[in-house]
Amino acid sequence: MAESWAGLGSAIASFLFLYAMVKDHIPFQLRQYFANFFHKVISFANPYQQITIHEYNGDYMRRDKLYAATQAYLSVACSYRARKLKAELGQESDKPLITFDDYEEVTDTFKGVKVWWYASKRVPNSKTISFYNEEERKYYLLTFHKRHRKLVEGEYLNHILREGRDVMTHRRQRKLFTNSPSRNWYGYKSSAWSHVAFEHPATFDTLAMDPKKKEEIIDDLVTFREGKEYYKKIGKAWKRGYLLYGPPGTGKSSMIAAIANFLEYDVYDLELTAVKTNTELRKIFIETTGKSIIVVEDIDCSLDLTGKRKEKKKEENENEKEKMLPGKDETDDNTKLTLSGLLNFIDGLWSACGGERIIIFTTNHLEKLDPALIRRGRMDMHIEMSYCTFEAFKVLTKNYIGVVEHNMFNTIRTLLCDVNMSPADVAEGLMLKKSRNKDVGACLENLIKVIEAAKEEAAKKKAEEELAAKENEELITDEESSVEKALDLENSNSEK
Numbered sequence: 001m002a003e004s005w006a007g008l009g010s011a012i013a014s015f016l017f018l019y020a021m022v023k024d025h026i027p028f029q030l031r032q033y034f035a036n037f038f039h040k041v042i043s044f045a046n047p048y049q050q051i052t053i054h055e056y057n058g059d060y061m062r063r064d065k066l067y068a069a070t071q072a073y074l075s076v077a078c079s080y081r082a083r084k085l086k087a088e089l090g091q092e093s094d095k096p097l098i099t100f101d102d103y104e105e106v107t108d109t110f111k112g113v114k115v116w117w118y119a120s121k122r123v124p125n126s127k128t129i130s131f132y133n134e135e136e137r138k139y140y141l142l143t144f145h146k147r148h149r150k151l152v153e154g155e156y157l158n159h160i161l162r163e164g165r166d167v168m169t170h171r172r173q174r175k176l177f178t179n180s181p182s183r184n185w186y187g188y189k190s191s192a193w194s195h196v197a198f199e200h201p202a203t204f205d206t207l208a209m210d211p212k213k214k215e216e217i218i219d220d221l222v223t224f225r226e227g228k229e230y231y232k233k234i235g236k237a238w239k240r241g242y243l244l245y246g247p248p249g250t251g252k253s254s255m256i257a258a259i260a261n262f263l264e265y266d267v268y269d270l271e272l273t274a275v276k277t278n279t280e281l282r283k284i285f286i287e288t289t290g291k292s293i294i295v296v297e298d299i300d301c302s303l304d305l306t307g308k309r310k311e312k313k314k315e316e317n318e319n320e321k322e323k324m325l326p327g328k329d330e331t332d333d334n335t336k337l338t339l340s341g342l343l344n345f346i347d348g349l350w351s352a353c354g355g356e357r358i359i360i361f362t363t364n365h366l367e368k369l370d371p372a373l374i375r376r377g378r379m380d381m382h383i384e385m386s387y388c389t390f391e392a393f394k395v396l397t398k399n400y401i402g403v404v405e406h407n408m409f410n411t412i413r414t415l416l417c418d419v420n421m422s423p424a425d426v427a428e429g430l431m432l433k434k435s436r437n438k439d440v441g442a443c444l445e446n447l448i449k450v451i452e453a454a455k456e457e458a459a460k461k462k463a464e465e466e467l468a469a470k471e472n473e474e475l476i477t478d479e480e481s482s483v484e485k486a487l488d489l490e491n492s493n494s495e496k
C-alpha cells in the first residue's frame with residue numbers, strides 16, 4: 001500500500017514538473033481546457049460538497065443575514081470545540097460575541113449528520129492597485145457529504161437561521177423608543193422615533209402583586225410568545241392587548257418593564273398628545289418593528305371618551321364630537337387624531353403589519369375609558385394593579401430587606417387591611433437607609449409608622465368628607481325648605 005502511494009506521489013510530482021516546463025508553450029485555450037478537465041475529475045472523485053456564506057454580498061453596506069445568523073449560531077453551538085476563539089462587540093449588542101477565530105475548523109452534528117465549518121477570509125491582494133479601498137472579506141465554508149445535500153439545504157440552513165436569530169435576539173441591546181421626531185445621521189432619512197437603551201431592572205420577581213395573578217399573566221405571555229403557528233391557524237394577527245389599571249404607584253410602569261424584560265422585546269412609548277393626525281399615527285406605527293411592546297400610558301389623559309383632544313377649545317370640541325364617533329372620521333385623517341383613528345390603528349393597520357406585537361394601555365381611571373377602546377379583542381387581558389396586599393408586601397420585604405418572615409409581620413398585615421397603601425409607598429417605607437443603620441427591624445418599624453400615619457390621614461380625610469357632605473345636605477334641606485316656604489307664601493297670597 002505504502003509503495004503504491006509513493007508511486008502515485010512521484011507520478012504527480014513528475015507530471016507537475018513536466019507541466020511547469022511545457023506550460024508556457026501550450027496555448028491558453030488548451031491550458032484552460034486542461035484546468036476544467038482536472039477540476040471535473042477532482043469534483044467527481046470528491047464525495048464532499050461545500051457551501052460558502054459570505055459576510056457581505058452584492059450590497060456591501062449590508063451584512064448578510066445568513067452570515068450573521070450563522071455566526072451567532074456557531075458561537076453557541078460549536079465554538080467551544082475550537083482551539084482559538086475571538087470576541088467582538090456588535091453595534092446592536094451589549095454582550096461580547098465569542099466565536100471561533102479565522103482559519104479554525106469546528107464540527108457540528110444535525111440529525112445524526114456530521115458537518116464541518118471553517119472560518120476564513122479573503123485578504124485583498126496588496127500588489128493589485130485597486131480603485132476602491134478593498135477590505136478583508138470574511139466567509140464561512142460549510143462542508144458536508146453529498147448524500148446529505150437535501151437535509152443540509154432543506155433543514156439544516158433553516159435550523160441555523162432560526163436558532164441564530166434567537167441567539168441574536170437574546171444578545172441584542174434592547175431599546176426604548178419615544179415618538180419625538182429626530183433625524184438620524186444619514187440626514188436623508190428621518191425617523192418618527194428616537195431611542196435610548198432599555199435598561200429597566202424590573203422583573204416578575206421584583207413585582208409585588210398577588211402570586212396567582214402574576215402566574216396567570218406569565219402564562220398568558222408564554223402562550224402568546226409561543227403562539228405563532230396557533231395565531232396563523234386561527235387566522236388572527238399575532239398580537240395581544242393588555243389594559244393595566246389601578247391607582248398611582250401600584251406598579252403599572254413596573255409591570256410593562258417586567259413584561260418587556262420577560263419577553264425580551266423593545267418598548268415603544270407612544271405619546272399620543274404629540275400625535276397630530278390619524279395619518280401621523282399610522283406613519284409612526286409603520287416604523288415600529290416586531291418583537292415589541294407599544295405602550296400608551298395614561299390613555300384617559302390622551303383622549304377623552306369621545307376621542308376629542310384635551311387641549312382643543314370648548315366650542316371646537318362640540319363640532320368635533322359629531323365627527324369623532326367611531327367610523328365617522330375617515331375624511332379627517334389629515335386634520336386630527338381621533339378615537340376612531342386609534343381604534344382603526346388597533347384593529348386594522350396594526351393587525352396587518354407583521355406579528356409578535358403587544359399593545360399596552362395604562363390608566364388610573366378605568367371608568368373614564370370608552371368601552372369600545374377596551375373591549376376584549378382589542379385589550380385582551382385587563383389587569384388590575386391594586387393597593388398593597390400582604391402577599392405583595394412579602395415580595396417587597398424579600399426584595400428590599402431580604403426577609404420573608406418577621407415578628408412584626410402580623411402587625412403590618414392588620415394595618416394593611418385597614419388602609420389603602422400603594423406598593424410604591426410601602427417600598428419607600430422599606431428602603432434600607434443609612435439613617436436606619438440598614439437594620440431590618442428599624443425598616444419595619446419605620447414602615448409601621450408610615451402606615452399608621454397614612455391610616456390617621458385617611459381617617460381624618462374621611463371625617464372631613466363626611467362633615468362636608470353633612471353640611472351640604474343641610475344646606476340643600478335649608479334651601480328646599482325656604483323654597484317651599486316661598487311657594488306656600490305665594491300660594492296663600494294668590495288665594496287671597
Ligand SMILES: Nc1ncnc2c1ncn2[C@@H]1O[C@H](COP(=O)(O)OP(=O)(O)OP(=O)(O)O)[C@@H](O)[C@H]1O
Pocket residue numbers: 206207208209247248249250251252253254255364385422423424425427
Ligand atoms: N407592584 C409593585 N411591585 C414592586 N414595586 C412597585 C410596585 N408598584 C410600585 N412599585 C415601586 O414604586 C415605583 C413607582 O411605581 P410605578 O411607576 O410602576 O407605578 P405606576 O402604577 O405606573 O404609577 P403611575 O400611575 O403614577 O404612573 C416603582 O419604581 C417601584 O419601585
